[in-house]
Amino acid sequence: MSADDYFREGDPVADTKAPSGPISERWESRRFSGRLVNPANRRKLRVIVVGTGLAGASAAATLGELGYRVSNYCFQDSPRRAHSIAAQGGINAAKNYRGDGDSVHRLFYDTVKGGDFRSRESNVHRLAEVSTEIIDQCVAQGVPFAREYGGLLDNRSFGGAQVSRTFYARGQTGQQLLLGAYQALERQVAAGTVELHTRHEMLELIVVDDRARGIVVRDLVTGEVSTEIADAVVLASGGYGNVFFLSTNAKGCNVTATWRAHRKGAYFANPCYTQIHPTCIPQSGDHQSKLTLMSESLRNDGRVWVPAERGDDRAPGDIPEAERDYYLERRYPAFGNLVPRDIASRAAKAVCDEGRGVGPGGLGVYLDFEAAIGRLGKDAVEAKYGNLFDMYERITGENPYERPMRIYPAVHYTMGGLWVDYDLMSNIPGLFVTGEANFSDHGANRLGASALMQGLSDGYFVLPNTISDYLADGPFEAVADDHEAVAEAREAVNDRIEFFLNNDGDRTVDSFHRELGKIMWEYCGMERTDEGLRKAIGLIGDLKDEFYKRVKVTGGAGELNQQLEKAGRVADFFELGELMCIDALHRTESCGGHFRAESQTEDGEARRDDEQFSYVAAWEHGQTGPVLHKEDLVFEYVKPTQRSYK
Amino acid sequence: MKLKLRIWRQSGAEAKGRMVEYIVDGISEDASFLEMLDVLNEQLIAEGADPVAFDHDCREGICGACSLVIDGQAHGPQAATTTCQLHMRKYRDGDVIDVEPWRAGAFPVIKDLVVDRTAFDRIIAAGGYISAPTGTAPDAHATPVAKQDADAAFAAAACIGCGACVAACPNGSGMLFMAAKVAHLARMPQGQPERHTRVLGMVAEHDASGFGGCTNTGECSAACPKEIGLDVIGQLNRDFRKAAAKAA
Numbered sequence: 001m002s003a004d005d006y007f008r009e010g011d012p013v014a015d016t017k018a019p020s021g022p023i024s025e026r027w028e029s030r031r032f033s034g035r036l037v038n039p040a041n042r043r044k045l046r047v048i049v050v051g052t053g054l055a056g057a058s059a060a061a062t063l064g065e066l067g068y069r070v071s072n073y074c075f076q077d078s079p080r081r082a083h084s085i086a087a088q089g090g091i092n093a094a095k096n097y098r099g100d101g102d103s104v105h106r107l108f109y110d111t112v113k114g115g116d117f118r119s120r121e122s123n124v125h126r127l128a129e130v131s132t133e134i135i136d137q138c139v140a141q142g143v144p145f146a147r148e149y150g151g152l153l154d155n156r157s158f159g160g161a162q163v164s165r166t167f168y169a170r171g172q173t174g175q176q177l178l179l180g181a182y183q184a185l186e187r188q189v190a191a192g193t194v195e196l197h198t199r200h201e202m203l204e205l206i207v208v209d210d211r212a213r214g215i216v217v218r219d220l221v222t223g224e225v226s227t228e229i230a231d232a233v234v235l236a237s238g239g240y241g242n243v244f245f246l247s248t249n250a251k252g253c254n255v256t257a258t259w260r261a262h263r264k265g266a267y268f269a270n271p272c273y274t275q276i277h278p279t280c281i282p283q284s285g286d287h288q289s290k291l292t293l294m295s296e297s298l299r300n301d302g303r304v305w306v307p308a309e310r311g312d313d314r315a316p317g318d319i320p321e322a323e324r325d326y327y328l329e330r331r332y333p334a335f336g337n338l339v340p341r342d343i344a345s346r347a348a349k350a351v352c353d354e355g356r357g358v359g360p361g362g363l364g365v366y367l368d369f370e371a372a373i374g375r376l377g378k379d380a381v382e383a384k385y386g387n388l389f390d391m392y393e394r395i396t397g398e399n400p401y402e403r404p405m406r407i408y409p410a411v412h413y414t415m416g417g418l419w420v421d422y423d424l425m426s427n428i429p430g431l432f433v434t435g436e437a438n439f440s441d442h443g444a445n446r447l448g449a450s451a452l453m454q455g456l457s458d459g460y461f462v463l464p465n466t467i468s469d470y471l472a473d474g475p476f477e478a479v480a481d482d483h484e485a486v487a488e489a490r491e492a493v494n495d496r497i498e499f500f501l502n503n504d505g506d507r508t509v510d511s512f513h514r515e516l517g518k519i520m521w522e523y524c525g526m527e528r529t530d531e532g533l534r535k536a537i538g539l540i541g542d543l544k545d546e547f548y549k550r551v552k553v554t555g556g557a558g559e560l561n562q563q564l565e566k567a568g569r570v571a572d573f574f575e576l577g578e579l580m581c582i583d584a585l586h587r588t589e590s591c592g593g594h595f596r597a598e599s600q601t602e603d604g605e606a607r608r609d610d611e612q613f614s615y616v617a618a619w620e621h622g623q624t625g626p627v628l629h630k631e632d633l634v635f636e637y638v639k640p641t642q643r644s645y646k
Numbered sequence: 647m648k649l650k651l652r653i654w655r656q657s658g659a660e661a662k663g664r665m666v667e668y669i670v671d672g673i674s675e676d677a678s679f680l681e682m683l684d685v686l687n688e689q690l691i692a693e694g695a696d697p698v699a700f701d702h703d704c705r706e707g708i709c710g711a712c713s714l715v716i717d718g719q720a721h722g723p724q725a726a727t728t729t730c731q732l733h734m735r736k737y738r739d740g741d742v743i744d745v746e747p748w749r750a751g752a753f754p755v756i757k758d759l760v761v762d763r764t765a766f767d768r769i770i771a772a773g774g775y776i777s778a779p780t781g782t783a784p785d786a787h788a789t790p791v792a793k794q795d796a797d798a799a800f801a802a803a804a805c806i807g808c809g810a811c812v813a814a815c816p817n818g819s820g821m822l823f824m825a826a827k828v829a830h831l832a833r834m835p836q837g838q839p840e841r842h843t844r845v846l847g848m849v850a851e852h853d854a855s856g857f858g859g860c861t862n863t864g865e866c867s868a869a870c871p872k873e874i875g876l877d878v879i880g881q882l883n884r885d886f887r888k889a890a891a892k893a894a
Contacts, residue, residue: 062780077701078767080807081709097787133781140783142776142834144800151790169800175708176803183775190771198764221756250703284676289684290705391707394724394731397676460780508691510684554691559658560699560757563691 006537006582006625013267013618013629017422017466018122023637024104027126030422034469042067044475046230047467048215050202050257052079054174054452055435056236057181058459064188066464068471071228072185072194073217075201075252075565080182083238083250084455087174088295088388090158090166091138091452093131098155102163104128109638110161111450114340115415115443116592116608117640118270118616120633122422123440127450130457135167137460141180145169157338158297158448166449171295171387177452181459201565203496204489205233205261205431208479212261212431214486216493220565223558225493227486231474232430232467235261236459239414239436241274243573243580244525245517247411248280248293254569255576258418258437266426267419267618267629269439271576272584275446275593276526277412278344281395281405282364291410292395294367294388296448299337299344301372301381302405304328306365310355316366316404327351335645342445342593342606343645345409349526350604352408359406368404409526413451415442415593416583419618419631423466424458427618430476432467434458439616444592497557500567505552509566512547516540516570516577524581529597533585537578544574579619579626586628589613601642610640647673647739651686653698654746656755663755665744675735679722680705680712682734683745700759705730707871710806713813714759715746720810720869728808728871748809750818752856763809765855766823773847774827776836789835799833802826804872811866811874817858822866824852825882826874832885842889849886 019026019033037045045068049060052074060072076082094107107128112119135153139145145167146154158166169176188194197217204216206227214229237257241247262268279294307314308325327347329336339347348365351357358364373381378401382389389400396406417439424432424440435455442450479486523529523536547570555561590599590606591613599607616631648671656663670686677685680702687697703711712729716722722732737743745759753761791799803826811822828845831837837844860879867876 058780065779076703076709076711077763078710078807080767081703081711083704083709085710085806086704086706086708095786133783135786136783137778137780139786139789140776140778140836142778142799142831142836144796144803144830144834146800147791147793147796149793151792152787169803172708172804175806176800179803183770184778184780186767186771187775187777189767196767198767248706250709251705252703285674287674287677287681287685289678289681292706390726391731394707394727395678395733397733397735464780506692508688510688552691554694554696560760562699563697 006585007628008622008625010620010627010629013419013427013631015120015421015631018120019422023121023125026122027129031465034466035472037468037471039067043069045069045471046071047232047234048073048228048230049234049236050215051082051236051238051437052182052185053082053084053236053238053435054178054181054455055437055459056082057178057185058456059234059236059434059463060194061181061184061188062460062464064191064193067193070188070194071197071230073197073200073202075199075220077198079185079196079198080179082178083253084178084452085175086250087452088171088293089297090156090168090173090449091134091177092158092165092449093135093167093453094128094165095132095135097153098164100163102165106163107131107165111441111447112443112638113643114445114447116445116606116643117443117610117614117635118591118633119441119443121635121637126462127441127454127457130461131453133461134453134456138177138180141184143169143176143180156297157300161447174452177456181456202237202257203260203493203568205264206486206489207264207428208483208485211429211476213476213479216489218493221560223556223561225490227481227490229479231471231476232432234432234434234463235418235437236434237437239417240576241411241414243516243577244411244520245513246283246288246291246521248277248291251290254572256569256572258433259572259576261418261426261428261431263621264428265621266428266431267620268416268579269419269616269618270416270583271580271619272524272587272594273415273444273592274411275341275413275415276345276409278341278348278409279367279407280410281392282359282408284360292391293410293412294392294405294407296341298367298385298388301384302337302367302369303371304337304365304367306351306356306358325351325356332645339645340445341448342595346526346595348409364406364408366404367407369400370404373401413446415439415444415446419616423469424463425466425470430470432463434463444594496568497564500551500553500564501557503551503553505550507550507552509551509553509563509570512543512551513566513570513573515543516573519543520577520580524584527595527597528584530585533581536581540574540577540581547571547574582626583617583619587613587617608642614640647675647734647737649673649737650742652742652744655698655758657757659754659756673734675733677734678705678730679716679732679734680730698759699757702730707731708806710808713748713761713808713810715748715813717744720748720813721871726871726873748813750812751858752818752820753809753812765857766807766809766820768855769820769824769848769851770827772851773840773844774831776831777840778836791835795833799830802833802874802878803830805874806872808871810869810871812857814865814869815858816863816865817861819860819866820852820857821860821879821882822870822874824848825878828885829878829881832881841885842892845882845885846889846893
């Protein structure tokens, strides 16, 4: 069977909103050409925002400030708990406050290159331009960024960057940025422009006359299923890393909002682009429910090594210097321990595959601070990383001041997501997608400290500008509650709930989710092969069938029912997992986070195939299987080169 | 290890609750407390029983969702640690562990161990912000902030809004949560213009939401997984007095 048997190819897709002209003028020209909505008319327009992370809360707050009527949904009990809260390291911005040669153009260049030439130049340039405004905005909100003694903002170098452009608030940057956005959001709640619906989960998109007009939600406390109609819908519902069951995502993170939209016609782009983060705490046993990230900033001072000989089970302190292999420093002398995430992750897998891994199951490498403590002193190391060291000790019971940390790669971020144009609108008019939920800016690999930048760029600055061009045609015709499309969407949700509650099964949702995750990690994780992906597609299909036969969900529909919530999410993960494998199978090149074993250089680095694959793979949910729409990528400013971090 | 759990079960907000005993076996000492509850729930589903509902999300100590009173202590026995980061190596085979929800007038139980904490959001909406509409900000370096002020602000801003302070307080007061936000913003130059209206608005909402008054027992700070200090309460009280005097 050829890869083509799993899908068919449709017409190419084009970004019709992308402006042309000099790259540094495109965003300004789009802002000027986009139509505006008169302030008096904004209050006649309702916008639904799903999600309250950085991309959702910032968008909802800003749209509220502009005078739109906003309905903001989240499944958590408070908007402040969205998983952006857990981002540790920092946020990039081309402020060049250090005078070390940074600029908008350099951030743009680094991001295009870091994404392994699989992102759009126009989008990335806009991101780099907007980055500076984000810092201004957050400082004005009172975000307590780290500062120097002179009172100015501190910066650090992060994740493979050769300039110091990362702003941070200890190891809790995501928390502080999200609280800033959350407070701005609550201010709008008090002002009456935003209606907040916590503990509500979006379960279906409502499309009327080819426009996204609303959503079906379930109140997670009462179980009530209801609909809301609006003039536009914004999905800011995050990434899909939990398809792997074990990831650094929060337990509730899921793909349901975007997957339901995909099933209603929205293209899903580049689903196989997933990021495996190199510095996570290794798994300790079968009880494991999630993996914990240790900020990548640790690689600024920690040295990564494994024993030079396989099977060396001496305690790390007993292994002399000469018998250690500092493999990142050895293989990548220019970047050393700071190589990008995908490279660091694969290198760790490689040494573990050779049998040189450490800790339980040989799935770990050391991250050693002995040299840093010797050079800077324990106090200085503690000041920089104290909270991370404490967290490590709480989880593992080991003291990283005395014994090197053990780390292993884990799924962390998903670059793929719903396809959007330059305006962040999907191919369904009126459906906008922001933050990790869209595919737009990171290409095949995201650089460290760029997720927070993108989430806030989309939410504070891009979407509130671009959405007005669409809303200028509104308000759209009223949609009655008994409209065919509304009734059908609501029924679909109710049917699914009934199915799960009435299924005469004997296996828990989690047991299926774990098994799905193992398949995905094994065959669609750090290294993918033609054979493995085909196998995975078969295994997922079989497991999905078994899921529908045997899944058991206790409790009722009209109450808080966490098993029921999980069942729906896992059902969507099955379908997404299949599409991820098909996408990974069709892309026979290696690029960024997508490593195909068949496509590597002699020394084991990822080899792209620009001739064949310089496109975005936008997948349509076809009745008889996925349909591929290609969007060609054009590079006018950054010439694609094979990445080298040697 | 094998453990006896006594867990608060309550089928809904209006239902009467009670402690129910369960036995879990084969728990690894490397498992987290919530992973131990996962094991229990898998067991209950297999038996056709209703699994225990509890709030949790990030499981890395930062989202503030998890909220259990374990053997009478909010977030359990380990200092500066949320329930999700508490690991079973703190326990011994044969231990009996009581697990209850946050108990406070302002946090009604929704089901089992899940409580309603939306009162915290209302307190923030009543003034816990700096009004800085998007796009109006001056350059970030226009206003330097002394490092010690930024650090002090950060220390207060580290609050995760979990509500352990309320659960630990004999009066069910939300003072530490509220004061942490007041102090964070009061310690930044950007927070000065609204300093007085903020504290008045937040205190009024706190009291209206049914939280109790503060009598300086200090239980809140002792239970706080982020070690927010009592100094923030001193700061709130000073700001409140000034603001009230000015408003009078």
